Amino acid sequence: MTAPPDVLISEVGPRDGLQSVQATMSTAAKCAWIDALHAAGLREIEVGSFVSPRLLPQMADVADVVRHAVGLPGLTVMALVPNLRGAQAALATPLHKLTLPVSASAAHSMANVRQTPAQMVELVRQVVALRDASAPAVRVEAGMSTAFGCTLQGRVPEDDVVRLAVALAEAGVDEVGLSDTTGMADPAQVRRLFRRVRAEIGTRTGAAHLHNTRGLGLANCLAAWDEGVRTFDSSQGGLGGCPYAPGASGNVVTEDLVFMFEAMGVRTGVDLERLQAARAVLAAGLPGEPLYGMTPEAGLPPGFTYADGRRPSAATSTLASADADRS
Template identity: 75%
Template sequence: MTTSTPSVLISEVGPRDGLQSVSRTMATGDKKRWISALHAAGLREIEVASFVPASLLPQMADAAEIVQYALTLPGLTVMALVPNLRGAQSAIAAGVHKLTIPVSASAAHSLANVRKSREQMLAEVRNIVALRNEIAPHVHIEANMSTAFGCTIQGEVAEDDVVRLAAECVAAGVDESGLSDTTGMANPAQVRRLFDKVRAAIGDRTGAAHMHNTRGLGLANCLAAYDVGVRTFDSSLGGLGGCPYAPGASGNVVTEDLVFMFEAMGVSTGVDLEKLIAARAPLKAGLPGEPVYGMTPEAGLPKGWNHSVRAEPFDKLRTGPVEALRQAQGERS
């Protein structure tokens, strides 16, 4: 395996986004074994838990213990979701490297999801940033615009609302604002347009693409985001987090298929695909009978597959074709 810096960062969200969508609770020891296997496959950012009341999400009751375990894995960025200041206090106390805060772009979804208006949620973001600045300035904060591409409650979400909210989060002091297709409504043209607008507003503070595969467009939307310069992608091993093939389900992008796409393209992920597929075993062992998806693991790697041969140097890959053409255009004009 190459030791050069990967071209894209695959941010694995299964242990948080996946596990909290499953009604059963994975045992703490099983979570540790699964996270270890993900780390062993080369994943270097994992959302390991969310800090919410155990009465609401018993699946996450062991969040602090899981964070402390994940901190022992070398080179891993340990991330946790926090919906409010209280969660941020607990997550920082547990020692996380990175906080992710969900901020709904849809007014209706914001009220339904966190019982706060968007303005109230922005105030919460400011409180979390103030806390971080005071007691843990090294901790990285990401805000992720939920329902950025459409809302199952209110329908269309105005693109200007998304861009403004992402910019307001940056103004509030977060390190990056990403976009999430919470509802599986995004399409590639919209992904390119909206990430372009967000980048025009906040530049390098533009964060991850969190795409869902609800209608089968997950990888196409990731490709579209890559084309306009996005370099961090959220996904979930086995597509855990809402069955991707059930009516109305959320359906996270499957990490195995996403890594296969990028590696096949010659875009280095730093992830060993065979070890990644092996990391399905501890997931299945920890949640027996739970459906685990993924086309690449089912079909197997293609004949002649050779990860190391396909990897190209980082500098060739920092820009996608659309972005590269734009740059060439800019250089010429």
């Protein structure tokens, strides 16, 4: 591409997706999937989490995966760390970005990390200090879980979310993202909350991490776009969820999110045909695991053009026509 994309699609499947399935994907299969995602044009990938392998055996090889992924040109390699020990282990690798989960819901915070939100802010402060001392080039993001509601606590007051965002910015993070962990958000709420947070912390307002639990994932992404959000988390095949948020099903599907933006004329830098090839790599690495998404099933519509003027191959157009004939 001759110009940077209009939006950054941050792929979280190798972490959020894989930790949510029972099977453990092999290291070789993870690396092959990440290679395929990179080949499709994705330039930020959350490759795993630095947690106890006893709790999440799916993430036991995260350091090896990081070392592989950092060799891919132009890729920002990101990992989640839930505590100081995880941050220390992560900063011993050559990754580019850390994400810490900080829940706006006290009930979810205790279930997820056994810390109150205030204690997590203090942890964030310690991680930022550790980053500054040992790896100042690494960015630190706080992903604010349950910002739009919690299945354990119920309603999460917006004032609490805004105050927590301010506290996290004051703790020194580079970005504060808002996460619809439980899939309870609606577009009006997404617009309102991102507008309020941006008014308080400005450019430190980070990604929209939205779920499709009730079918509003793309609508909520569009609402966040309207409010100036330009980084969106998504997961190939819609893999993901939260084991500590009952009933919270998968993330926004990367394939559908890319299609929506490209159809709107918003450049993502992602090639949908190569993304479909990456989906095949994922399926091979997780045989039998259900994958979701409307675009992969329907194909690209006849006459589809990418935002930068490119057209898909004839094979993809034929696939779309064949699907239409079967309906």
